[in-house]
Amino acid sequence: MKFFRRFKILGTGSFLPEKVLTNHDLEKMVDTTDEWIKTRTGIEKRHVASELQAASDLVREAAKEALKNAGIAATALGAIIVGTISPDTMFPSTACWVQKDLEIPGIPAFDISAACSGFLYGMDIGSAILPAIGKPILVAGVDVLTKITNWEDRGTCVLFGDGAGVAILAPTDEDKGYLSSIIGADGSLGELLVQPAGGSRMPATHETVDRKLHTVHMKGNEIFKHAVRTMGDAAVAAIEESGIPPDDIDMFVPHQANNRIIEATCKRAKVPLSKTHITISWHGNMSAGTIPIAFHDAVSKGLIKRGDKVLFAAFGGGFTWGASVLVF
Numbered sequence: 001m002k003f004f005r006r007f008k009i010l011g012t013g014s015f016l017p018e019k020v021l022t023n024h025d026l027e028k029m030v031d032t033t034d035e036w037i038k039t040r041t042g043i044e045k046r047h048v049a050s051e052l053q054a055a056s057d058l059v060r061e062a063a064k065e066a067l068k069n070a071g072i073a074a075t076a077l078g079a080i081i082v083g084t085i086s087p088d089t090m091f092p093s094t095a096c097w098v099q100k101d102l103e104i105p106g107i108p109a110f111d112i113s114a115a116c117s118g119f120l121y122g123m124d125i126g127s128a129i130l131p132a133i134g135k136p137i138l139v140a141g142v143d144v145l146t147k148i149t150n151w152e153d154r155g156t157c158v159l160f161g162d163g164a165g166v167a168i169l170a171p172t173d174e175d176k177g178y179l180s181s182i183i184g185a186d187g188s189l190g191e192l193l194v195q196p197a198g199g200s201r202m203p204a205t206h207e208t209v210d211r212k213l214h215t216v217h218m219k220g221n222e223i224f225k226h227a228v229r230t231m232g233d234a235a236v237a238a239i240e241e242s243g244i245p246p247d248d249i250d251m252f253v254p255h256q257a258n259n260r261i262i263e264a265t266c267k268r269a270k271v272p273l274s275k276t277h278i279t280i281s282w283h284g285n286m287s288a289g290t291i292p293i294a295f296h297d298a299v300s301k302g303l304i305k306r307g308d309k310v311l312f313a314a315f316g317g318g319f320t321w322g323a324s325v326l327v328f
C-alpha cells in the first residue's frame with residue numbers, strides 16, 4: 001500500500017442533543033407523512049438542540065469522549081479545526097469557543113465552511129498540516145441546522161437534525177492514514193443550497209427576518225441530481241487514487257442526506273450496501289456532523305477495526321465534495 005499521508009486516528013467521539021423529533025411529530029407541524037419522509041429519504045427521527053445549545057456545546061461533549069477514547073488530555077492537542085455552517089457566532093469561530101471550553105489557549109483554532117463536506121475538508125486539511133503542528137489535532141464536524149430551518153417549509157424541515165462528531169489525528173510511522181483524499185468545489189452551483197441573509201451580501205434587517213431569509217433555501221430536486229453524480233464521482237476517484245480495488249474497502253461511511261443518494265453512490269463506486277454504514281434513520285442530515293457521527297458509531301460498535309480500509313464520501317452546499325480512503 002502506498003500512503004498519501006500517514007496519520008493515526010487516536011480516538012473518536014460524538015454527541016447528539018437529547019430532544020428527539022419524530023416524523024409523527026412533524027406530521028403535526030407541516031403537511032407531510034411519516035410514510036413520505038421514510039420512503040423518500042430514509043429518515044425516521046432527528047435530534048434537536050435546545051434553545052441553550054449551540055454548535056460549540058455539541059463539539060465540547062463529542063471532544064470529551066474522543067479525548068477519553070484517545071487516552072490523551074486536551075492539553076496535548078496542537079490545533080482545533082471545526083467544519084460547520086451553523087457556528088455559534090459569525091465570529092469568533094466555533095473552534096475558538098470550543099478552545100475556551102476545553103481551556104487550552106494558545107494553539108490555532110479555526111472553522112471550515114464547506115457545508116456537508118466540512119468534516120472531510122477538516123480531515124484533509126488537518127492531516128496536511130499535521131507534520132508542521134507535530135501534535136494531535138482535533139477535527140470536528142458539527143451542525144445545528146434546526147436553528148436555521150424554516151419550520152413551515154416541508155421540503156426542507158423534514159430533512160435536518162443536529163449533532164457533532166470528532167476525530168483526533170496524530171502523527172505516526174505506522175501504516176495508517178490516507179491512501180487517498182480528494183476535496184473539491186464548484187461555486188457556480190451555490191444558489192441551489194443557501195442561507196441567503198445574515199452575511200455581508202444581505203445583512204440582517206426586519207425584512208430579511210420576516211421573509212425567513214436566514215433559513216436554509218434549497219432546490220431539492222436539482223441538488224439530488226448533482227449529489228448522485230458528485231458523490232459517486234468523488235468516491236470512484238478516491239478508490240482509483242488509493243490503488244486498491246473496491247472489493248478491498250472494508251466499510252463505506254457516506255454523507256447521509258438521503259438513502260437513495262447513498263444507494264446510487266454505492267452502485268457507482270461498486271461498494272455493496274452490506275459494507276456501507278447507514279445511520280440516517282435515527283438522525284437525519286446533520287450536515288458536517290453526519291460523517292463523523294456515523295464513523296464513531298461504526299468504530300464504537302466494532303464494525304470498523306484497526307487496519308480496516310474505510311471509504312468516506314460527501315457532497316454539500318457550495319457545491320463542495322470530498323472523498324477519501326483511509327486505513328484506520
Ligand SMILES: CC(C)(COP(=O)(O)OP(=O)(O)OC[C@H]1O[C@@H](n2cnc3c(N)ncnc32)[C@H](O)[C@@H]1OP(=O)(O)O)[C@@H](O)C(=O)NCCC(=O)NCCS
Binds near residue numbers: 033158193218224258
Ligand atoms: C428533498 C427530497 C427528499 C425531495 O424528494 P423528491 O423525490 O425529489 O421529491 P420532489 O421534490 O420531486 O417532490 C415530490 C412531491 O412531494 C412533495 N413534497 C415535498 N416535500 C414533502 C414532504 N415533506 N412531505 C410530503 N410531500 C412533500 C412536493 O411538493 C412534490 O409534490 P407535487 O408532485 O405535488 O409537486 C430530495 O429531492 C432530496 O433528498 N434532495 C437532496 C436534498 C439534500 O440532500 N440536501 C442537502 C444537501 S447535503
